[in-house]
Amino acid sequence: MFLPCPLSLSPMSKKVRVRFAPSPTGGLHLGGVRTVLYNYLFARQNGGDFVLRIEDTDQSRFVPGAEEYIFTCLDWCGLHPDEDPHKGGPYGPYRQSERKSLYRQYAEQLVKSGHAYYAFDRPEELDSMRERFKTPNNPSPQYDHNVRMEMRNSCSLTLEEAETLLEDGVPHVIRIRMPENETVTFTDMIRGEVSFHTGLVDDKVLLKADGMPTYHLAVVVDDYLMKITHAFRGEEWLPSAPVHLLLWKYLGWGSSMPQWAHLPLILKPDGNGKLSKRDGDRLGFPVFAMNWTDPRSQELTKGFREIGFLPEAFVNLLAMLGWNDGTDQEIFTLEELISRFSMDRVHKGGAKFDFEKAKWFNHEWIKRSEIARLKPDVKKVLENKGVPVNNEAVLEKVIGLVKERCTLLTDFYEQSKFFFEAPAELDVDSVKPKWTNEKKVLFESFVAALKSPNGHASFEKWAAPELETGFKKLATDEGIKPGEVMMPLRVMLVGGKYGPGVFEIMETIGKEETVRRIEFAIHQFIK
RNA sequence: GCCGCGUUCGUCUAAGGGCUAGGACACCACCCUUUCACGGUGGUGAUACGGGUUCGAAUCCCGUACGCGGUACCA
Numbered sequence: 001m002f003l004p005c006p007l008s009l010s011p012m013s014k015k016v017r018v019r020f021a022p023s024p025t026g027g028l029h030l031g032g033v034r035t036v037l038y039n040y041l042f043a044r045q046n047g048g049d050f051v052l053r054i055e056d057t058d059q060s061r062f063v064p065g066a067e068e069y070i071f072t073c074l075d076w077c078g079l080h081p082d083e084d085p086h087k088g089g090p091y092g093p094y095r096q097s098e099r100k101s102l103y104r105q106y107a108e109q110l111v112k113s114g115h116a117y118y119a120f121d122r123p124e125e126l127d128s129m130r131e132r133f134k135t136p137n138n139p140s141p142q143y144d145h146n147v148r149m150e151m152r153n154s155c156s157l158t159l160e161e162a163e164t165l166l167e168d169g170v171p172h173v174i175r176i177r178m179p180e181n182e183t184v185t186f187t188d189m190i191r192g193e194v195s196f197h198t199g200l201v202d203d204k205v206l207l208k209a210d211g212m213p214t215y216h217l218a219v220v221v222d223d224y225l226m227k228i229t230h231a232f233r234g235e236e237w238l239p240s241a242p243v244h245l246l247l248w249k250y251l252g253w254g255s256s257m258p259q260w261a262h263l264p265l266i267l268k269p270d271g272n273g274k275l276s277k278r279d280g281d282r283l284g285f286p287v288f289a290m291n292w293t294d295p296r297s298q299e300l301t302k303g304f305r306e307i308g309f310l311p312e313a314f315v316n317l318l319a320m321l322g323w324n325d326g327t328d329q330e331i332f333t334l335e336e337l338i339s340r341f342s343m344d345r346v347h348k349g350g351a352k353f354d355f356e357k358a359k360w361f362n363h364e365w366i367k368r369s370e371i372a373r374l375k376p377d378v379k380k381v382l383e384n385k386g387v388p389v390n391n392e393a394v395l396e397k398v399i400g401l402v403k404e405r406c407t408l409l410t411d412f413y414e415q416s417k418f419f420f421e422a423p424a425e426l427d428v429d430s431v432k433p434k435w436t437n438e439k440k441v442l443f444e445s446f447v448a449a450l451k452s453p454n455g456h457a458s459f460e461k462w463a464a465p466e467l468e469t470g471f472k473k474l475a476t477d478e479g480i481k482p483g484e485v486m487m488p489l490r491v492m493l494v495g496g497k498y499g500p501g502v503f504e505i506m507e508t509i510g511k512e513e514t515v516r517r518i519e520f521a522i523h524q525f526i527k
Numbered sequence: 528g529c530c531g532c533g534u535u536c537g538u539c540u541a542a543g544g545g546c547u548a549g550g551a552c553a554c555c556a557c558c559c560u561u562u563c564a565c566g567g568u569g570g571u572g573a574u575a576c577g578g579g580u581u582c583g584a585a586u587c588c589c590g591u592a593c594g595c596g597g598u599a600c601c602a
Binding site: 021022023057058060061119121126135136137138140141142143171173175191194195196200201204205206208209210214215235236237238239240241262264267269271272273274317322327330347348349352353354356357358359361367405406430481483490491494496497498499500501502 | 528529530531532533534537538539540541542549550551552553560561562563564565566593594595596597598599600601602
């Protein structure tokens, strides 16, 4: 453990710790889950910890139920945190609203060291500043070194003035004082070296008037306090990275700053831009991991879980959106992903989300999954649709028979309901035109033979191959080509032109039910 | 506007100086199947553009275009 490490200055004993830090304001987006996944894979692969931290610093955006929803999503995906607000951990609390008292001291430390200042500007004053400095060439003026001295803050005011305002309890924020002319550079795990000119970045608010930190202060403080070693987040954070880098430095924690990785965005399938919930609604596919009902509007947004995705497939397809292991393999278990994942094979460019491919992943997973794995989910699908499932052995047999034709778990309803209840309606139109009295006679003798197999050796044993032999022989004996009556038989049993082999179906539903359905159907086909 | 990040078949991507630019989804055709699927075989289809560097560039450099992200007391 204490071997010299000549190639690296960072101690090898430093345990990998990563975090996912969502703000609980609604459903969990695809991209969010992928960020969780990459964090999780990286942590597991390195024997590290995966922390879930709730970033609820904006109280005006509080949405009841959103936090619980996140827990459930991660749970469904099988991406379990090692530390979170529920189970706690050595670095709690894990909800930023409960850490409120922590942040102020760091903000003030920055004020003392000259890297931040108090600002007393009221919202109207900020608006008017933006109005005043707005030009065609600068449509959105920033609060930066250019205007700093024209605003009401502890840089422009005298010490006495500022102190008076503070003592009088005038509402104020603390802003970082961005240097006017420096270059901040860091190495992103995905993008390599990235640099920024500090003079172009605004004086971000660190501590809000209500005493809550903004994201900028909170990430840095919490990542430090929680000993985070690698920080992965969406690409949309890249522009504010220089603020975070400087904060780590100014707070005196530079040597323990995590390594950053800014993940590429997940884009909408048509056109460009970040994939949003709206796109899903518009194009007819889910964007959230699970159903989400907005508590205010009661609007329901569909999720991958409810639409019939297996979590294994969901995780698999998310992993492949921006990463691959360099081989042609596309289907990975979580375990495989943990061993193969590597941050340096993560793409730089955003990926358009393709729902067709997503469904393909699910189909593959359904086909490859054991019947026992599928059983509880399929049972739930059928029960939700009111299909009576009273025989576990039959259910298992049915799953084996139909799983390769189910892309979504919900497809099991259409594909297997006729095993459990007689079809309510028959697709008579596909039989009627070619229906003849001879065929009717054939089915009548088929039923008779099934009822009393004497003389029909094939029907004594109730099994698909024998049933097929017997039925075809019977047809041939009656002078009818077997092919002519296969479709009618199928429609009688299934109700439509689909499903597994007809004789497999007969074998599964049993003699009584087979006879009942044929007898019922014969009358339906009469012209 | 400014700053940053990107750019290989329609989509996800492989190929990190030397290939007929490979795979997958989707699509098309055929085969299998007396249904629907599964499966099999084959096909259409891409290095944004312009300059360099090099014997040789999708790959390295520069520029252009385009796209995206950011530019809040939101994350």
